[in-house]
Amino acid sequence: MQDAGVKAEYAALVRDAAVGNRAAMERLLVRAQETAYRFSLLVCGHPEDAEDVMQESLLKTYQHVKRISDPESFRTWLYTTVKNACLMKRRRHAGEPAAFVSLEDGDGLGGGALAGLADKSLRPDEQVISNWMEERLRNALKTLPPSYRMIVVMREMEGLSTKEVAEVAGCSEANVKTRLHRARLMLRRRLAAA
Amino acid sequence: MSESVTSCRTILTDISAYLDGELEAAACQAIEWHCQTCASCAALVSGLRETVGLCRKAGSTPLPEEVRQRARDSVRELLDRESKKTS
Numbered sequence: 001m002q003d004a005g006v007k008a009e010y011a012a013l014v015r016d017a018a019v020g021n022r023a024a025m026e027r028l029l030v031r032a033q034e035t036a037y038r039f040s041l042l043v044c045g046h047p048e049d050a051e052d053v054m055q056e057s058l059l060k061t062y063q064h065v066k067r068i069s070d071p072e073s074f075r076t077w078l079y080t081t082v083k084n085a086c087l088m089k090r091r092r093h094a095g096e097p098a099a100f101v102s103l104e105d106g107d108g109l110g111g112g113a114l115a116g117l118a119d120k121s122l123r124p125d126e127q128v129i130s131n132w133m134e135e136r137l138r139n140a141l142k143t144l145p146p147s148y149r150m151i152v153v154m155r156e157m158e159g160l161s162t163k164e165v166a167e168v169a170g171c172s173e174a175n176v177k178t179r180l181h182r183a184r185l186m187l188r189r190r191l192a193a194a
Numbered sequence: 195m196s197e198s199v200t201s202c203r204t205i206l207t208d209i210s211a212y213l214d215g216e217l218e219a220a221a222c223q224a225i226e227w228h229c230q231t232c233a234s235c236a237a238l239v240s241g242l243r244e245t246v247g248l249c250r251k252a253g254s255t256p257l258p259e260e261v262r263q264r265a266r267d268s269v270r271e272l273l274d275r276e277s278k279k280t281s
Contacts, residue, residue: 026269033265034257137248157253181210188245
């Protein structure tokens with residue numbers, strides 16, 4: 001995920017898929033699905049929503065790839081689409097925590113939906129995720145303000161460049177660097193205390 | 195004392211750029227020299243390096259097989275459906 005060549009790999013798959021290569025389309029869509037799931041789960045914290053976001057992103061990605069004009073921009077398009085799907089999904093829920101709705105702006109210490117996840121007994125999907133990610137990191141991550149968590153997930157876990165993160169988050173590169181710096185310090189404190 | 199504090203503040207400001215390899219060699223060297231004599235900054239650099247490493251390791255860990263299988267199934271179902279439409 002951290003490979004700087006990931007963007008180029010995506011672009012190559014997009015080019016092949018766009019001209020009718022089914023194997024390339026299949027690989028591209030599976031990767032996009034996994035991206036949608038990871039992002040939705042880590043940033044927003046609801047496994048059931050992550051499944052829905054994954055499904056919603058699938059058709060959009062398929063249609064987008066067939067008429068894409070700039071394969072290099074696919075990756076930022078995908079994260080922007082997934083981020084927006086997450087936002088729409090959560091806005092449909094009654095009683096949505098304000099912290100999530102203000103995902104892009106504000107550094108409020110909402111804690112977000114992930115905070116509630118650890119408080120409940122784990123459902124099967126949550127158990128799967130619990131086994132997937134190291135618990136102390138998951139617990140530290142959920143304490144970050146949502147807008148910081150989004151930056152950490154995209155920059156550190158998904159391996160996007162600062163420029164790409166800025167584009168998806170809709171802020172300046174300087175702002176991304178500032179949020180990432182603060183988020184790292186917060187995470188370090190939480191991990192040290194764990 | 196104030197010079198030491200200033201140096202520690204500089205470390206705190208520059209540490210992310212340092213970890214991301216965005217600082218010039220001279221600035222990196224200054225941080226490394228400072229950390230040789232400042233235990234708290236050395237611990238901070240080490241702790242942040244570990245934090246970043248932990249995040250990156252999590253990011254490169256494949257999703258659970260159950261999730262990946264559902265993704266593959268959904269994709270094949272969509273492609274089969276779209277293929278029938280065009281044939």
